Amino acid sequence: MKGKCLLVSCLLVLLVAVRVEITEAVICNAIELSSCASAITTSTPPSKLCCRKIKEQQPCLCNYLKNPSLKKFVNTPNARRVASTCGTPFPRC
Structure with missing residues (x-):
């Protein structure tokens, strides 16, 4: 019984110590890339x-x-270069 209490206590400490990141939803707006x-x-x-x-x-x-209106700007060698320079992988959709 004492071993189980110790195990539960350790798990609780670990859970409290772990930082949970909450990601905010991204609002897709191509103007943001202007x-x-x-x-x-x-x-x-x-x-x-x-x-x-x-x-x-x-x-x-x-x-x-x-x-189709955005693809001609996003799917270019220069756009790929910019993404690469910024350390952002170009998506494979």
């Missing part, structure tokens, strides 16, 4: 803001690739 426009269209290095926005919008990139 800070990347010059990097995508002119081959200039992406800004820190651009990289931050790409990382925020990463869950949305497949939706952007499926949108």
Whole structure:
């Protein structure tokens, strides 16, 4: 019985010690990537803001690739370069 209490106590301590991260839902909005426009269209290095926005919008990139109006901007060698430079994997949808 004493061993079970010790085990339960250890588990409780571990559960309290583990940090649970709550991820906020991403609102997909292609306008959020406007800070990347010059990097995508002119081959200039992406800004820190651009990289931050790409990382925020990463869950949305497949939706952007499926949108005919956005695909021509998102599915380009420069867009892939910007994503790579920012450390964001380009999605395989």
